[in-house]
Amino acid sequence: PAHGEVVLEVQAIRKVFGGLVAVNDISFSIRAGQIVGLIGPNGAGKSTTFNLITGVLDKTSGAVRFRGEAIGGLSSRRIAERGVSRTFQHVKMVPDMTVLENVALGAHLRGHKGAISAMLRIDRPEERQLLREAERQLQRVGMGDLLHEQAGNLAMGQQRLLEIARALCADPALLLLDEPAAGLRHKEKEALADVLRSLTAEGMSILLVEHDMGLVMDICDHIVVMEFGTHLMEGTPAEVQQSPKVRAAYLGT
Ligand code: ADP
Ligand code: MG
Secondary structure, three states: OOOOOEEEEEEEEEEEEOOEEEEEEEEEEEEOOOEEEEEOOOOOOHHHHHHHHOOOOOOOEEEEEEOOEEOOOOOHHHHHHHOEEEOOOOOOOOOOOEHHHHHHHHHHHHOOOOHHHHHHHOOHHHHHHHHHHHHHHHHHOOOHHHOOOEHHHOOHHHHHHHHHHHHHOOOOOEEEEEOOOOOOOHHHHHHHHHHHHHHHHOOOEEEEEOOOHHHHHHHOOEEEEEEOOEEEEEEOHHHHHHOHHHHHHHHOO
16 A cells, blocks of 8 residues: 555444443544554453454444455455454464464464364465465564574564564555563563564554553554543544543543
């Protein structure tokens, strides 16, 4: 996408669970090359919003447009194929496989239902292609030196980068990250921030759900604040930090 083009438009999406309005007509958009933060206290509806965008949950109402096309009714697999990729909060890797194999396998399984049948059906040229793609994405996140390391030996920060490399296979235009900095040390957070900045410099867009406010304020271009399912406010990091509404939501004052 051209820099500045609107990549994702979330239009009044709503999710009701029984009697609870978990996401109450939330709207926002993301442009190419932007990092948008989605923040709010626990239970605000951030994860549900994520699941509505990626097709993991069906919306009660509202629309989601990606690069100008409605993706609302599509399956999560089809949405991923269009170029929306995500990480999950809990990293799933095979500890005794190498970093490279983990990324290649993850990229392969992304498009398949059964892991075993998918592995049996893979042929040599396809395997080579997957390994090349995995290597390219690992280099992109600064893990080019660790291709043949056992995944089980990685530090937490490296595991998160592995997960991001996996989400980058097939070159998504939009990456959704679910708490990528949770449990990371300061240096690891800095390395993560550098990787995310380098991705957006290439024109990728990122939607970031993250509790680490230092990281959010440091790297986001724009921030959407949710509370009890509603859109509390949005703005630049400075505007959000100065907002009395946001302080009240977090501090209860
Ligand atoms: P956040 O990620 O901001 O902490 P969630 O999106 O996980 O918030 O949850 C928003 C609200 O929706 C919470 O009150 C939560 O208990 C509720 N909720 C989330 N998922 C479900 C579900 N599958 N069934 C019923 N209620 C849910
Ligand atoms: Mg959550």
